[in-house]
Amino acid sequence: MQQVYLDNAATTQVRQEVIVKMQEALATVYGNPSSIHSFGRSAKTVVEKARKTIAKYINAHPAEVIFTSGGTEADNMILRCAVRDLNVETIITSKIEHHAVLHTVEELAKEYQVKLHFVQIDAYGNPDLNHLESLLAKDETKKLVSLMHVNNEIGNLLDLHAVGNLCQKYDALFHSDTVQSLGHYPWNFKETPIHFLTAAAHKFHGPKGIGFAVIKRNSGLKPLLFGGSQERGFRAGTESFHNIVGLEEAFTISYNSLAEEMAYVKDLKAHFINGLKRELPGVAFNGYSADMDKSTYTLVNVRLPFNEQKSLMLLFHLDLKGIACSKGSACQSGSDLGSHVLTEILPEEELKKPSVRFSFSKYNTKEELDYTISILKEFANS
Missing domain, CATH: 3.90.1150.10 (Aspartate Aminotransferase, domain 1)
Known part of the structure; x- marks a missing residue:
């Protein structure tokens, strides 16, 4: 059989090159990246190199890349912090988003009384952009639109520029779950009208349990997790060093090939x-x-x-x-x-x-x- x-x-499947890099990291660079001695500095250098590598391939600033445990954490972080810190009162999404988004916005509606609107979907699974615009124009509340780039079940591609331009027109924030997209398509974060992206390494032949959020600089978001000053103070907790190394290698190979x-x-x-x-x-x-x-x-x-x-x-x-x-x-x-x-x-x-x-x-x-x-x-x- x-x-x-x-x-x-x-x-x-994790690439063999990624496994080798992770094994090397586990064996040779074992300092805490937050420690000030040479062992820690060596680990910190590797983490920051990985951040710069990711930023280079998607044309973002390294400070805009925040390592997370994966796409679900990144989606939760962005959506929750946008409501809490940026006074988002209305979220517009669709009923065919990943549950990392759907369940999060449903909870936010309960916890913060956020207004939740669902853009109409056609028989092929595409959002109606005319309906989206009508929802954006509906009132003067601060809005966030969350629509995924590649639907994880039916594969439809969203026109990010069309949605992003509508968001710009109505001064709305735009978040896209790009877990099925990053690592598989070329990206230019600076030239795409979007505020927030998410990624997970295990979708592009990297390890599970590591991903990242891309958050436009000076967004106003504050930490969701508190403790240490890791990830430029945005996400507390000792970095998953070997997984970050694996993510970088998987991302590099994906974009080079x-x-x-x-x-x-x-x-x-x-x-x-x-x-x-x-x-x-x-x-x-x-x-x-x-x-x-x-x-x-x-x-x-x-x-x-x-x-x-x-x-x-x-x-x-x-x-x-x-x-x-x-x-x-x-x-x-x-x-x-x-x-x-x-x-x-x-x-x-x-x-x-x-x-x-x-x-x-x-x-x-x-x-x-x-x-x-x-x-x-x-x-x-x-």
């Missing part, structure tokens, strides 16, 4: 889509996930023409055949609830059919994809 990992939107790896994975996705269409009549694709221009090249969300009985067994059958994929966000995999994203965009009858997210990386091959298609075809005919 083959082992095929097609759940790269949940997490990615971006064009080559993007072309390779795009070809995999196109091959998979064409194979599914050829071998499984009636297959459909959710959102814009089958559109190579309007969705990320790293995933496809497939709606299969199976009855309800087969639907219940599909993921179990794929797992038995060694194929790893998911029905949506890995964060919700233990839940009996269906995808909140698909619930917003599909009619009830289509929701009864099984939808599966397959997501790709440089470590996948066309042979693995052909095997996956053959297993799906065999299951359909069983």
